[in-house]
Amino acid sequence: MWVVKPKQLQFIGPGFKERVKGRGIVVTEWVDQMEILKHEIVCGFLSHCGWNSMLESMCAGVAVLAMPLMAEQHLNARIVVEEIGMGLRLWPRGRVARGVVGAEEVAKMVVELMEGEGGKRVRKRVKEVGESAYGAMKEGGSSSTMLDSLIDHVCGARMHSMA
Template identity: 85%
Template sequence: MTEKPTWIQWLDMKLEMNEPVLYVSFGSQAEASAEQLREVAIGLERSNISFMWVVKPKQLQIIDPRFDEKIKGRGKVVAEWVDQMEILKHEIVSGFLSHCGWNSILESMYAGIAVLAMPLMAEQHLNARMVVEEIGMGLRLWPKDMVARGVVGAEEVAKMVVELMEGEGGRKVRKRVKEVREDAYGAMKEGGSSWSTLALLIDHVCGVVHSAV
């Protein structure tokens, strides 16, 4: 039998402890600034929420070297390739702090995981708006100065992580994403297992929202 990856073993441990986990990843292409990474680290530490943060190896040099010690037992930083879908579908994962890349949105929808949107570049800002305002399956992080491409502060990160994982706003978007997931499963069965089918579903969901306004 092949041994499970260490990151899955850690999630299994959290499942045994019944401690819901926030998955954090900003994708392979989006580049968060050093300042932004530090603010995220501080925010995650202050939130007191269990989390798994997947980073690029070079980003480890930016984060406080004492970070691992500060979050020991509650958080895990992973600097290697992971199977994102396997993580999102894990029973103990109940939130996704994401840059809102298109594939990440599709995967979170298919896994039924609510999103905490922190777009970093280009179309990710439009994707975040769709996730939060049109589909209603996520909450949004806002920069200190409310400028779309500004830095999101640690206080905002901590506050919204807690809201997503434990607050009323989080409960609402988790309920909504479960509804969307059921529609997604139906669409995948009818149209075949493809992301293009799921993308069409997103168009449908947004269309329903607009028609109800």
């Protein structure tokens, strides 16, 4: 599944939708990314590395093909690939930080993610990370507890300022 904005269709080339018919789908309307990532058939996620997408990948236990485009996405990609170890990096031609990622690089890295040793390593790691992230978010987990604490603190401060 490839989710693109309607105005981005021009960048995937003429006839792409027809060429993938029966093996894939191009979607141009809004989708619930988390629901897609949680689907049992999803094994990898080509992402620009916005932090929300990275958190959703972690929670869903889905490995990332990191293709950052701008702003903090480059830092997020580095964290996800080099620090957390739950993804592989797609590099533009010439391995510069910003530039065009060629189709050959995407094809090579998709195969690596699905069948290669690097892919096996990151899929194992993302399952571990996913279990930890899910545990932190569920009721009684560290993230849930801290959010409850923050809400209590803010509401308590608000009540004191109203008195």
